[in-house]
Amino acid sequence: MTTNPEGIFALSAQQIRKSFGSKEILHGINLDVKKGEHIAIIGPSGSGKSTFIRCLNLLESPNHGTIDVCGERIFDAAEKISAKSVRALRKRVGMVFQSFNLFATHTALENVSLAQRLVLDRSRTESEARSEELLERVGLKNHMHKHPSQLSGGQQQRVAIARSLALDPEVILFDEPTSAIDPEMRLEVLSVMKELAQGGMTMLTVTHEIEFAKEAADRVMFLSDGESLATGPAAEILTDPTNERLRRFVNALSGVI
Ligand SMILES: Nc1ncnc2c1ncn2[C@@H]1O[C@H](COP(=O)(O)OP(=O)(O)OP(=O)(O)O)[C@@H](O)[C@H]1O
Ligand SMILES: [Mg+2]
Numbered sequence: 001m002t003t004n005p006e007g008i009f010a011l012s013a014q015q016i017r018k019s020f021g022s023k024e025i026l027h028g029i030n031l032d033v034k035k036g037e038h039i040a041i042i043g044p045s046g047s048g049k050s051t052f053i054r055c056l057n058l059l060e061s062p063n064h065g066t067i068d069v070c071g072e073r074i075f076d077a078a079e080k081i082s083a084k085s086v087r088a089l090r091k092r093v094g095m096v097f098q099s100f101n102l103f104a105t106h107t108a109l110e111n112v113s114l115a116q117r118l119v120l121d122r123s124r125t126e127s128e129a130r131s132e133e134l135l136e137r138v139g140l141k142n143h144m145h146k147h148p149s150q151l152s153g154g155q156q157q158r159v160a161i162a163r164s165l166a167l168d169p170e171v172i173l174f175d176e177p178t179s180a181i182d183p184e185m186r187l188e189v190l191s192v193m194k195e196l197a198q199g200g201m202t203m204l205t206v207t208h209e210i211e212f213a214k215e216a217a218d219r220v221m222f223l224s225d226g227e228s229l230a231t232g233p234a235a236e237i238l239t240d241p242t243n244e245r246l247r248r249f250v251n252a253l254s255g256v257i
Helices: 049-057 081-091 108-120 125-136 153-165 183-199 212-214 235-241 245-253
Strands: 011-019 023-034 038-042 063-071 071-076 093-096 169-174 202-206 220-225 229-231
Touching: 011 049, 011 220, 023 049, 023 063, 023 212, 023 229, 038 049, 038 212, 038 245, 049 063, 049 093, 049 169, 049 202, 071 081, 081 093, 081 108, 093 153, 093 212, 108 125, 108 153, 153 169, 153 183, 183 202, 183 212, 212 235, 220 235, 220 245, 229 245
Parallel strands: 038 202, 038 220, 093 169, 169 202
Antiparallel strands: 011 023, 011 063, 063 071, 220 229
């Protein structure tokens, strides 16, 4: 359910441009995300999907544009940004990576607790209690004392989701969260993500999982060569695309020639 009672977007990115060296990769992307909305970002390899969402929590610094979170300007490429503001933004806009990025030497519980202690100053007791609750929520109650190497890819990704949730973010960005996971383990991750979306979490997901996007996303944005060529309701964009490039892309992903 998406609502926007005050007309304030959970996340608003305007005119985002990003270059690497002299090559511009993103050519001025606009995206407004309502509170509780789930947006799937699709597009060919190299179109700039990862670069775009990495810009949204400043893992990449846009060369041009602004980013607002819940109506508050947190980035303007025209102004210098402090390391403190970057840290503040990352608390509010979490990220889940394709490759999980867990600490190999820490258990699942420790992985979820650590950032809470470092970033939110929570006590050990408080952070562990929250971690246990979240690990139970992602179906890992019986695995919390295991290290990443003792967990499947799907389980590791669910730890990473719990870790992201532990910071109580306003938005979570997912970059191809299931593409490094065995096919049969993907569903457990997608099902946790569906539950999150249904529970009202604001989410942006870069994905090639068209069926998942149809089912779990409110809107879909199609990126091609660093430009947003189409954005609209998932059913409309994915079922009967009018944009020719989008139609070819969706057909290729669905195995239709
Ligand atoms: N750190 C970097 N330095 C230079 N070029 C980069 C860097 N990161 C990305 N690029 C280039 O930017 C373009 C977009 O890359 P990006 O990773 O955002 O694409 P993508 O849509 O996420 O692709 P994929 O579906 O393969 O993950 C590519 O041409 C890539 O080579
Ligand atoms: Mg990518």
